[in-house]
Amino acid sequence: MRSRATTPPIIQCEKLTKRFGSFTAVRDLDLDLEPGTVLGFLGPNGAGKSTTIRMMLGLSTPSSGTVRLFGEDPLRNRDARARVGYSPGELRLDDRLTVAATLNSWARLRGGVDISFRDSLIDRFGVQVDRHVRGLSTGNRRKLALVGALMARPELLILDEPTNGLDPLVQNEFMSALEEVTASGTSVLLSSHILSEVERIADRIIVIRAGVVVADGTTNELRRGAAQEYRAVFTGAAPDTSTFASLSGAQSVDSPQADELRVQWAGPPRELLNKLAEYELESLTAPEPDLEQAFMSYYRSDPPHVQSEGGA
Numbered sequence: 001m002r003s004r005a006t007t008p009p010i011i012q013c014e015k016l017t018k019r020f021g022s023f024t025a026v027r028d029l030d031l032d033l034e035p036g037t038v039l040g041f042l043g044p045n046g047a048g049k050s051t052t053i054r055m056m057l058g059l060s061t062p063s064s065g066t067v068r069l070f071g072e073d074p075l076r077n078r079d080a081r082a083r084v085g086y087s088p089g090e091l092r093l094d095d096r097l098t099v100a101a102t103l104n105s106w107a108r109l110r111g112g113v114d115i116s117f118r119d120s121l122i123d124r125f126g127v128q129v130d131r132h133v134r135g136l137s138t139g140n141r142r143k144l145a146l147v148g149a150l151m152a153r154p155e156l157l158i159l160d161e162p163t164n165g166l167d168p169l170v171q172n173e174f175m176s177a178l179e180e181v182t183a184s185g186t187s188v189l190l191s192s193h194i195l196s197e198v199e200r201i202a203d204r205i206i207v208i209r210a211g212v213v214v215a216d217g218t219t220n221e222l223r224r225g226a227a228q229e230y231r232a233v234f235t236g237a238a239p240d241t242s243t244f245a246s247l248s249g250a251q252s253v254d255s256p257q258a259d260e261l262r263v264q265w266a267g268p269p270r271e272l273l274n275k276l277a278e279y280e281l282e283s284l285t286a287p288e289p290d291l292e293q294a295f296m297s298y299y300r301s302d303p304p305h306v307q308s309e310g311g312a
């Protein structure tokens with residue numbers, strides 16, 4: 001057995017960059033997906049997730065930098081691509097086919113489909129195989145694509161917003177199916193807007209915004225690095241919000257009551273505490289940030305270590 005340390009990453013991006021004309025959609029992106037792990041790929045609309053995924057699959061040519069899939073250049077090596085189950089964010093299906101014919105055509109293209117596993121997925125997600133693709137709802141189209149991605153038990157799943165359009169029951173069923181395949185060693189790149197879904201399954205999370213990685217770590221590491229809310233209640237009227245908004249760690253300052261300030265703060269709190277010490281405080285509390293809030297702070301503003309270049 002090869003030791004984990006010597007096994008190359010399943011996907012490796014180094015300084016991966018994609019420009020469309022003068023617009024940079026992905027800039028200097030470094031990313032490793034280790035074998036047998038789930039990497040959550042999070043970011044707001046237009047962050048560059050799909051563009052990155054398309055380069056990983058050899059569907060788009062990088063402007064600069066490199067991407068390796070199973071150690072190979074995905075633009076040159078189709079064998080590497082054949083080892084991936086991919087569910088794209090935007091589904092392009094042949095409307096003339098039935099669901100069954102669509103699955104059969106994908107099975108012929110890639111080979112190696114486990115028919116009984118495919119049928120169990122069809123049952124599990126409630127896919128109606130005799131329907132025409134033309135009349136399918138967004139959710140039913142998505143279910144079809146997910147069966148297609150999973151059915152050959154690929155070594156790597158690349159899932160671009162896989163639960164988009166699914167009702168909560170199917171979403172849950174899909175996440176359970178995903179947990180089962182990851183338990184058996186499948187590697188996954190899971191791009192999503194839904195933080196709870198990523199947290200449920202990801203070993204590591206990368207957050208991308210405006211084409212740049214703004215956070216990379218385990219869920220707990222990211223939670224620790226994200227902004228913390230401090231709630232200060234003053235014995236008299238609260239100072240003006242601008243007094244605190246100008247401090248270097250302040251991301252936002254609100255005054256929900258005349259005697260209270262709520263400060264979203266990134267980094268060590270010394271500067272904030274020094275400023276607060278200039279006032280008479282009734283209480284100071286710092287509630288545990290929920291994950292949703294923690295990630296919102298990554299979405300909203302530049303952490304100090306990120307250099308923003310030219311607004312791209």
Ligand SMILES: Nc1ncnc2c1ncn2[C@@H]1O[C@H](COP(=O)(O)OP(=O)(O)OP(=O)(O)O)[C@@H](O)[C@H]1O
Binds near residue numbers: 020046047048050052
């Ligand atoms: N072919 C293209 N030509 C020009 N601009 C493009 C092209 N493809 C993507 N872009 C732009 O690149 C940026 C990143 O898009 P991308 O689809 O990768 O984002 P995303 O993170 O997947 O977003 P979403 O979550 O909304 O799907 C967007 O501003 C998009 O408009």
